[in-house]
Amino acid sequence: MAEIKHSQYVKRTQKDYSMSFKLRVVAEIENGELSPTSAMKRYGIQGHGTILKWLRKYGTFDWENQTPSNMPKSQEQKILELEARVKLLEKQKAFLEHQVDRADRKAVLFDMMIDLAEKEFNIPIRKKCSPEQSTSADKKEKKQ
Structure with a gap:
């Protein structure tokens, strides 16, 4: 009778992303391969804040001193x-x-x-x- 159309938008939570996925996204952003915005579009990440949290948590940038801590x-x-x-x-x-x-x-x-x-x-x-x-x-x- 009436077809139910499902939208392609799926709300995700932090638990939906694996640790390896988060680390890969952070590494690509820090290496300059992607910007945070392009990473959002490429991988379907819904919030800009999500990527910023990952960068702060898993990245090599020292957010307290505002300096990169890598070589x-x-x-x-x-x-x-x-x-x-x-x-x-x-x-x-x-x-x-x-x-x-x-x-x-x-x-x-x-x-x-x-x-x-x-x-x-x-x-x-x-x-x-x-x-x-x-x-x-x-x-x-x-x-x-």
Whole structure:
């Protein structure tokens, strides 16, 4: 008669996760393979606080002193971090180059608009003073 549809959402508790699963998730997060959010999505963990509890309980980070308690990073980890930093800097450089190009185009467009307005209305819009005039004005002010 009437079909009962079951939702795919299943409420879990801490007891549903095995110790090995918790340790594997913590290790993947600490190694930089996953972020806490991506671990939640990948493994179907329902709360962000759950992962934070695991990190505090089973991780190598010293939460009281706010320092990592493990050994220094390996060469591979340093290389991966530097490569990620290079990619980020390349993205930022491309964005800034785009902004500079856009600003240059705007400046050219504004110059053209001023030229057109000066021509159409026959009025000087730009201030036309030479550097000598401005320096001589400064000297006159000092004498007075």
